[in-house]
Amino acid sequence: MSTPWPFVASWWWPNNLGHVLVIPTAHHENLYDLPAQSGHAVHDVVREVAIAMRTSYGCTGISTRQHNEPDGYQTAWHYHVHVFPRYPDDNLYNSRRLPTPATAAEREPYIQRLLGSCD
Template structure:
């Protein structure tokens, strides 16, 4: 679907475009102004996307986030990527959601299922961190 949007075969409301990225309005928005930024070159997900395309998407998302705060009066912005079916990825073309957040809840229907507040087991957190650090060393 997103390759079709980038090519123009599938209609979209284009918000921004450059040589590497395409940004368009989400048709199932979580809030007023919710949009997606995708690389023009197809990548399945966060694990597949080349670093240069990921950087281009991040730069475009930052530019767009500034615009939603300035133009739409958003009080904050969430960036969201879902990588894999168990992480709610439903469209297997890497994309980054830019979701404006508002104090005025009539503009903001997004409710995330994770609510931080319960501290994790410190030993488990340290063990997982050490395992990842060793893998990345």
């Protein structure tokens, strides 16, 4: 088993900027293929990211999402978990992602905020 890798995602939703993806470094296509030990490791990191996000983003909640198979809205064929900052009336589930990906420069402040909360 390898350590999961969190990163600030390049696709953002209008009111939930800086969401994070947590992925295992070993390839697992979806939840069905994920060994229990890797699943536990991923969710330990998801928890750490959620706590850091709540502390550093000033959000009032966290949502996680994970999709399996086309009918489950899986579009990337490598297991991963989305961690979204949530705010009052943010409309996450009724909005579409922004049309262009965030640049590295746009993602950098969120990375720094998350890293700063881990000190």
